[in-house]
Amino acid sequence: MILRLSNRACVLSGSARLKSTLSTFFDEMGKAGIVLKSASTGIFENLALEDWIHDRVDLQNRSMLLLWRNSPVVVIGRHQNPWQECNLPLMRRLGIPLARRRSGGGTVFHDFGNINMTFFTSKKKYDRHRNLKVVTRALKALRPDLDVAASDRFDILLNGHYKISGTAAKLGRTSAYHHCTLLCSVDRSILPSVLKSNTSEVIKSSATPSVPSPVKNLLDVDPTLDSNTIMDAIASQYSNEFGFDSPVIKVDPTHEGLMPGIHKMAQDLQTWEWIYGRTPKFSVCSSIVVEDVTIKLDMDIKNGAVEQCAMEIPENWLPSEMVNEFTSTLNGSKYCPNETAVLVAAFMRTVSMTADVAVKIHRLCAGVVSVM
């Protein structure tokens, strides 16, 4: 299938057709339902693939299911605050990236033990309950004794209690997508700690919050249930449920020729402006302790940048002019530990200060960065 697609791509790009090649391929297939599997495990490439299909494929008379998995990553919803939802310092230490998706909903952790499913339909045919039935019926077809059911929050619960799947969705001009996760064999030693913020108590925000739930892996109840088996079952149940005769096609989301514009979509999803900058306005109100001195820190963050920064510091510890200069250095900067460190280093080079004050500024900076 991949080879055929590549050959088609060569031919079609030569004829300078405006319509993209993967989209035309689907049109020419003439199938009402298609199952796709992504060949990539990169979150940004896969999110871009979702965007691309949603924007460029004609979904009025055709539905699609995309199955995908990613290497470890935390994914937040469109209107969420990452500082509130996950432990960013821990993620940095573990090398786990952060992504923001375009659909709503809450924060999830992905790794190879998690299956993502995206159901693409026209807006009219958008039906999350029906999509989740595909999943629960597929699992029951594999293991009839499995107690799995969708809740009214569109979660899938195992044994009526443990969340094994969460849902999010996006409605566009004429089409929609509903995607959900499925915990098969996710690393549960990491999941709870990365999804617990280290600074949520100091943040005041109107961002959409996650609803934390106890989770379990399907593998915990049945060690023979692996991701590949489950994906195959879901693909065939999809065809059964909707009466499709769906082929399963593997797609490489890095293939720009096949999907023009997909590379830029993936790039856009990786910008600081999208991932952090789209955080709704929030304020941080924290007390940090530096050298036994309690410092009150107040910051307003808009578009991921410090709009306003104020500190209450005892006058005898640091003179107020120094404090004011320090806080104005931070104004307008990204709410980001690296950027803050760089700015403070420059500040320390350009403003004359005694060694004693320099040490204090350095420690103050560390305190401020600890809430980022």
Added chain:
Amino acid sequence: MFGLCIIGRIVCGNVLVVVEMFNLLSQTSQRSAPFCFSRAVKSVKMAMCAALRCVSAALPLLTRPAPIWTCQNSLRPNILRTLYTSSRLSGALKFTDKHEWVRVDGTVGTVGISNFAQEALGDVVYCGLPEVGTKLEQMEEFGALESVKAASELYSPLNGEVTEINTNLTDNPGLVNKACYEDGWLIKMTIEKPAELDELMDEAAYEKFIKSLDS
């Protein structure tokens, strides 16, 4: 003059409009004689066009401010100018096929989503709106409303620049559901190309449109 008034009455049974036409005619007849007739004809023509628009827009479906066609003395001096741009200044709602509405007030358009849209969305939990100063193109995505149903994209009905966003929605996103045509407005924007308004649906056309969607 009398003949023209009879035509006006037949065109629309709206008594108020006929009264206004009489007022117009009496106004013009007070002006200097050589210019009287052509100006009178022009005034009546404009009044009739406006009357037709008034009738077509007068649907008792939505609560909105009273239309300008009331017989009040204060309006008379401005009536000629008003007639030219009546459909754009009347405060009538115009709709897109994406269920957004625009209400024009001078050179600024207020934008929101229709009742049909808010019902379809369910309870709105977050409004993702653009910054003031953002330049928008018609049909360009300018934000999203997140509800229990999904994150739903918002599309600009017009070309223009965002002048104001409804900050009440930050703490009270439910206003979009409770009062989608009033307090639940989303953004205000300048109207770069007023002709775009004419391409949008008026209330009657929009009602027809949503009925056709159910089929």
